[in-house]
Amino acid sequence: MTSTKLLSHHRTLNLLSLLLFIGLWQSLALYLSDNSLPTPTTVAKVFWQETLSGQLPYHLGITLLRLVSSFTIAMLLGCAIGIVLGRSKKLDAFFDNWLVIFLNIPALVTIILCYVWFGLVESAAILAVVINKLPNVVVTIREGTRALDKDLLEMARCYHFGKRKTLIHVIWPQLHPFVMGATRSGLALIWKIILVVELLGRSNGMGYQLHLFFQLFDVASILAYTIAFVAVIQLIELVVLKPLDRRAGRWRR
Amino acid sequence: MAPMTAITVDIINKSYPAAGQAGLHQAIANLKLSLPSNEFICLVGPSGCGKTTLLNILAGLDKDYSGEITVEHQHKVAQQHKAPKIGYVFQNPRLLPWRTVRENITLTLPKDHDPKSVDALLETMQLFQAQHVYPERLSLGMSRRVSIIRAFAVDPDILLMDEPFVSLDAPTARQVRQLLIELWLQRPHTVLFVTHDLREAIALADRLIFLSSPPMQAISDIKVPIPRNERNNEAEVESFRQKLLQDYPEIRSLL
Incomplete structure (x- = not known):
């Protein structure tokens, strides 16, 4: 009872804050009445036209495809390397310098070098994004692996769990929060980098389009594309990540 | 033929390396024990004397020691299990918090195990109602009982128990003790039971082994002559305890 009440209360507040934001934007745009800050209605119109023409869905789709593939590769590789480094002190000591180097190479440098x-090919673009993301995943998962509960690992060894069972039932549930952390920070990082990658060396995708609009000083289109992108990322959070969190956390009191 | 699992322990030295302020710590020195097959043995000693270290070595969890552990193991189904099955009730319950009570138990069992045997154990330990609950919702006493079921369920050849009845209320402790003995009589296996409580040790064991403060050594090794059906008789246990303390004054400093 109280929790649903609280929830609806929370929703109303959310909606109010969003409306306030749009209202502020609208009044500021009307006050300035300048092309560099179009009103929300203008942006909405552009958004609708671009959607109808198929331009926005196409470019957004291309970018999302790149996002998903580079994200998947980076997470899988990162988890594997992170677990290995977290488990082995020797390997960790050896590869630690490499990690520091890769963590500190600016994203722009990797992108330029890859191209x-x-x-200027698709695989180079994906590779550039993966190289940018990978060290972050490795560091996070390595931290998680180091923090694994030794008591539970001993229990698993004593009762002959074997590698597969230990990974599924003992190690993975403990790494889950770290993987979710890497996922969240990863999505935020990748979608910023991916636009630069597209801007520099691809002839489609959101980055390419934004570059085009920039040359035309078409702020309304830039904002329309941005809103679409933010909405999609929020949708991923709501539809994929939140339910995953809930499912994994149901054993908690 | 019942399974035979005899263990010979000969640990020359087990030390923990110096770390920070703490210097090198020698936990065990020249410990020789012979644990015949299917005997119920209680290890009694002061806390921190290295009993848990000894159990970890026996369970194969700690391989960093000098000396030798020999396990002679013969099973009725020849070579079905090369290594003896070990059930270990740790000092803390060590349950997987993200798996339910029942899952925590069945995870240690092969896929084709008989669910009825798990049901029966849950029933006796009064955890049948709680079998689909996650461990965070259990009290410490209940968690302990789950970890005891887990150790029983694997039908161990060697059962290691590290102060398993601490923090159980007296009636439950008595019940679990009873169950432990029943299961052991039904299906004999070698039991190593660590405890502080001399009365508990006398009520359970075939043999008592008294251990010194670190570096741990065996001080005395005493058979308990009270027949199994007299073990519930508290007067009998108490008089044997008094006799022990009188005959072996060196024990008194350990308790």
């Missing part, structure tokens, strides 16, 4: 070395 220079492998050409």
Whole structure:
């Protein structure tokens, strides 16, 4: 009872804050009445036109596809490397320097180098994003692996769980919060980098379009695309990540 | 033929390396024990004397020691299990918090195990109602009982118990003790039971082994002559305890 009440209360507040934001934007735009800050209604119109023409869905789709593939590769590789480094002190000591180097290379440098070395191709674009994201995942998962409960691992060894069972029932549930953390920070990082990758070396996708609009000073289109992108990321959070969190946390009091 | 599992322990030295302020700590020195097959043995000693270390070594969890542990194991179904099955009731329950009570138990069992045997154990330990609950909702006493069921359920050849009845209320402790003995009589296996409580040790054991403060050594090794059906008789247990304390004054400092 109280929790649903609280929830609806929370929703109303959310809605109010959103309305206030749009209202502020609208009044500021009307006050300035300048092309560099179009009103929300103008942006909505552009959004609708772009959606109807199929331009926005196409470019958004392309970018999302790149996001999903680079994200998947980075997470799988990162988890595997992170677990290995977290479990082995020797390997960790050896590869720690590499990690520090890769963590500190600016995203722009990796992107440029990938394009220079492998050409302006799709795989170079994906590779650039993966290289940018991978060290972050490795560091997070390594931290998680180091924090694994030794008592439970001993229990698993004593009762002959074997590698597979230990991974599924003992290690993975403990890593889950770290993986979710890496996922969240990863999505935020990747979708910022991916636009730069597209801007520099691809002829489609959100980054490419934004570059085009920038050259035309078409702020309304830039905002329309931005809103679409933010909405999609929020949707991923709501539809995929939140339910995953809930499912994994149901054993907690 | 019942399974035979005899263990010979000969640990020359087990030390923990110096870490920070703490210097090198020698936990065990020249510990020789012979644990015949299917005997119920209680290890009694002061806390921190290295009993848990000894159990970890026996369970194969700690391999960093000098000395030798020999396990002679013969099973009725020849070579079905090369290594003896070990049930270990740790000092803390060590349940997986993200698995339910029942899952925590069945995870240690092969896929084709008989669910009825788990049901029966849950029933006796009064946890049948709680079998689908996550461990965070259990009291410490209940969690302990789950970890005891887990150790019983694997039908161990060697059962290691590290002060398993601490924090159980007296009636439950008595009940679980009774169950432990029943299960052991039904299906004999080698039991190593660590405790502080001399009365509990006398009520349970075939043999008492008294251990010194670190570096741990065996001080005395005493058979309990009270027949199994007299073990519930508290007067009998108490008089044997008094006799022990009188005959072996060195024990008194350990308790």
